[in-house]
Amino acid sequence: MDYVDTHIHLQDYKLNLVQDIVNEAAKISVKRMFCVCSVEEDWKQVEYIAEQYPQIVVPAFGIHPWYVDKITLGWQKRLRQCFMKWPQALVGECGLDGLKENMPQQKEVFASQIALAKEISRPVIVHAVKAVSLLQEFLPFMPKQFIIHSFNGKIQHLPPILKAGGYVSFSASILRNPQAKEIVNFIPENRLLIETDGPYQSISKGEEQKPKFLPILLEKIAVWRNQNPVSLSAQIFANSECLINGK
Numbered sequence: 124m125d126y127v128d129t130h131i132h133l134q135d136y137k138l139n140l141v142q143d144i145v146n147e148a149a150k151i152s153v154k155r156m157f158c159v160c161s162v163e164e165d166w167k168q169v170e171y172i173a174e175q176y177p178q179i180v181v182p183a184f185g186i187h188p189w190y191v192d193k194i195t196l197g198w199q200k201r202l203r204q205c206f207m208k209w210p211q212a213l214v215g216e217c218g219l220d221g222l223k224e225n226m227p228q229q230k231e232v233f234a235s236q237i238a239l240a241k242e243i244s245r246p247v248i249v250h251a252v253k254a255v256s257l258l259q260e261f262l263p264f265m266p267k268q269f270i271i272h273s274f275n276g277k278i279q280h281l282p283p284i285l286k287a288g289g290y291v292s293f294s295a296s297i298l299r300n301p302q303a304k305e306i307v308n309f310i311p312e313n314r315l316l317i318e319t320d321g322p323y324q325s326i327s328k329g330e331e332q333k334p335k336f337l338p339i340l341l342e343k344i345a346v347w348r349n350q351n352p353v354s355l356s357a358q359i360f361a362n363s364e365c366l367i368n369g370k
């Protein structure tokens with residue numbers, strides 16, 4: 124059974140070595156990881172990690188909504204250069220976070236990243252927290268493919284996202300959602316993804332979330348959807364391949 128982790132910040136592990144995370148993941152057949160940047164300082168580091176594991180790690184370059192105040196002059200040009208170098212890279216993590224106050228700047232930085240993604244035909248990895256109606260404003264401007272990462276909203280938030288062509292990725296956070304079963308059943312099989320968001324979102328206190336969580340999450344989703352875990356895993360893997368191959 125092959126797994127994909129569509130959202131991991133390998134550069135952010137403090138208690139574990141990247142090498143150990145990737146090797147441990149390989150042992151349980153995690154064949155692909157989308158390694159996601161949050162700030163410009165991550166870009167070089169994530170390039171380095173992707174160079175070390177070219178068969179497994181696919182980079183995503185972007186500015187997270189929490190760090191839009193850290194951008195410096197020329198960031199858009201430098202971001203564009205990352206994509207010229209990495210033909211399979213995704214755009215992200217970018218998006219909107221209603222828990223932070225600087226929404227006008229968040230919107231500007233997000234809009235600029237989705238415009239770039241659309242221009243160069245790359246999928247976008249979207250962080251959307253407490254920003255349902257705001258996100259709707261941006262849906263018409265999305266590139267052909269985008270992922271709502273770590274979805275943990277309400278079922279009624281899903282139709283516009285799916286209609287706009289979005290993929291929906293689940294992490295440990297969905298396990299705490301009272302509507303989890305209905306939500307995972309609402310997603311068409313060809314739009315479903317899973318992720319750790321490691322090292323964040325650990326289920327055990329004081330630990331870093333690792334790819335070994337993926338089989339647990341997959342099993343849970345398979346039970347909720349009343350689906351064979353082997354075929355569900357294959358479908359999710361195929362979905363992730365569509366994203367990196369621009370299909």
Ligand SMILES: [Zn+2]
Nearest residue numbers: 130159216320
């Ligand atoms: Zn993240």
